[in-house]
Amino acid sequence: MTRIVLVPGCWALLPRFASSIDPVADLRAACDKALSWLGEAPEIVADGVGHEVAAALLDARTTSSTEAGRSVLVVANGSACRTEKAPGHLDPRAEGFDQLIGTALRTPDPGALRAVDATLAAELWADTAVLPALADLLDGARTLDVGYDAVPYGVQYWVVRWEAR
Amino acid sequence: MLRLGRHTFADDQALMMAIVNRTPDSFFDRGATWAEDAAFDRVTQVVEQGAEIVDIGGIKAAPGAEIGVAEEKARVVDFVARVRSAFPELVISVDTWRAEVADAVCVAGADVINDAWGGADPELVDVAAAHDVALICTHTGGVTPRTRPYRIDYADVVQAAIDDTVAYAERALRAGVARESLVIDPAHDFGKNTFHSLELTRRLGEMVATGWPVLVSLSNKDFVGETLDLPVGERLLGTLAATSVCALAGARIYRVHQVVETRQTVDMVWTIAGRRPPARAIRGLQ
Secondary structure (H helix, E strand, O other), X not given: OEEEEEEOOOHHHOHHHOOOOOOOHHHHHHHHHXXXXXXXXXXXXXXXXXXXXXXXXXXXXXXXXXXXXXXXXXXXXXXXXXXXXXXXXXXXXXXXXXXXXXXXXXXXXXXXXXXXXXXXXXXXXXXXXXXXXHHHHHOOOEEEEEEXXXXXXXXXXXXXXXXXX | OEEEOOEEEOOOOOEXXXXXXXXXXXXXXXXXXXXXXXXXXXXXXXXXXXXOEEEEEOOOOXXXXXXXXXXXHHHHHHHHHHHHHHOOOOEEEEEOOOHHHHHHHHHHOOOEEEEOOOOOOOOHHHHHHHHOOEEEEEOOXXXXXXXXXXXXXXXXXXXXXXXXXXXXXXXXHHHOOOHHXXXXXXXXXXXXXXXXXXXXXXXXXXXXXXXXXXXXXXXXXXXXXXXXXXXXXXXXXXXXXXXXHHHHHOOOEEEEOOXXXXXXXXXXXXXXXXXXXXXXXXXXXX
């Protein structure tokens, strides 16, 4: 069995950018809960600083699974253009873009994830470069739960767990 | 670790010491907290504002009517007991140079003796040791308590402040005061003209480098007023500017009239210095 978790590449999750009041406490808690279900040394599928986010979250997790099997941690998130205050400012195309990905993650629908428009993703400041790799992992997988699905600072984050044979 | 009587603090923590005057004539509040209930209300207010320490004084620093031991005790001892019982978590400091007064306030619950007059009473260290309280060792250049500076000069005011306060701290250590309960204070304006106080501010890092925790008492003082040509009621911004410089150098305790403003200033500088995280940073990190 393969255990797959998706978390966002949010830099506020990194220890080097820690505040005394955690601005992403709910997100962090959701990440920790999902990561505790993964095995001791998951494979990481990420881009750029996403690797550091994955390593930091794994380092900080409270527990891990001892069951045999493959574990994969994927780092990606939706657009950064959902509100006026969002990093990329409000883009009316962002909500539909994120909904499409959100549905593809929940289903899961690997074909839809492979078909995400990379040009539009770049315009919407989305961190989706690893979605094709995630799609490959999700062939024949089933969604266990969506632990987080929100746009707290104008950026779309998801925390999702899947199980594949 | 810094230990102030019953209370301990980590070395990366900056502390606010709020001034509470049980005097009818101190320069800043001009008797506003002379009545015991008014002074108690002031304590309540500064506790709500987050001050870790109150510094209770029964005699104004400037010259004036002679206040004897009995009168000083009448002003502060029962008041310390009242504050101790109402605020068990609060550090109580008493601003006195007299060993007899210090002994009485320690029995009443004081945690710190703030000897603003630099060891004028040689027995003060023994009292601090006997009660295991903290002692603030200040530099006054050897002047008599409650006198103003007049044509005092130093070859090097910072070195003089370091030499005297460190010697005082070492004397206290020999008398039995705990090492983690000794604090040094250059005492701006005490035995100093404005140029001296400015230089102490500019070179405060040299005092911090001694390794003893440093207290600064800058609040609304004459060196601020003379620097900006402003009267007592208009020195807050100048005080905070001087506070920033001392905070960057690493001063640990700030003896202040305005707790909220000073806390914000020190928190900001402490964070710039990398000693405190931002309260809540998300800009650019989403």
